[in-house]
Amino acid sequence: AQSVTQPDIHITVSEGASLELRCNYSYGATPYLFWYVQSPGQGLQLLLKYFSGDTLVQGIKGFEAEFKRSQSSFNLRKPSVHWSDAAEYFCAAQTGANNLFFGTGTRLTVIP
């Protein structure tokens, strides 16, 4: 079955530390992949997306993600976390159906 898995429900990091949020997908063919961020009471904002080509994708707010076909992964990274990065992060996949399939999300807490 098609699925997007985010293994970490909640991650806590110190401000200034590096961050990696995990995402694995299970699809017959490589889907388009996305990372969205959701702040409390807000809608979803796109951080970055992968369609094809270069496997390291740069996004907004200093985020990047690396696509690894062999591991069916699309992990999100940031070298130095800011307190304003505290939010819920969602990985999503899109196939030919043109709708998004989301993981369950990872809640990021940033401590001073």
Next chain:
Amino acid sequence: DAGVTQSPTHLIKTRGQQVTLRCSPKSGHDTVSWYQQALGQGPQFIFQYYEEEERQRGNFPDRFSGHQFPNYSSELNVNALLLGDSALYLCASSPLHWGDEQFFGPGTRLTVL
């Protein structure tokens, strides 16, 4: 550009009632998708509208229906509300091109008592 707008922001209904949620897409977008986000979960696709027709549908019962108007705005209707319908309902708009970014509205928080 106002982006995607949704109304109302919050809504409280009782079981068995019917509700209508509204969405105006981002300027230049002709495709509207609706998602349900239960507490602590990721959004789940309900359906997508293009050219005033439902083009795709997720795994939701017929109690969930929608409409798209000639100006591309859309409504989501839910009949015979259940407690389990309590969720954040998100509207997203995009051009109808596979892989194009979907822009999300702030959502409507529906509480069913």
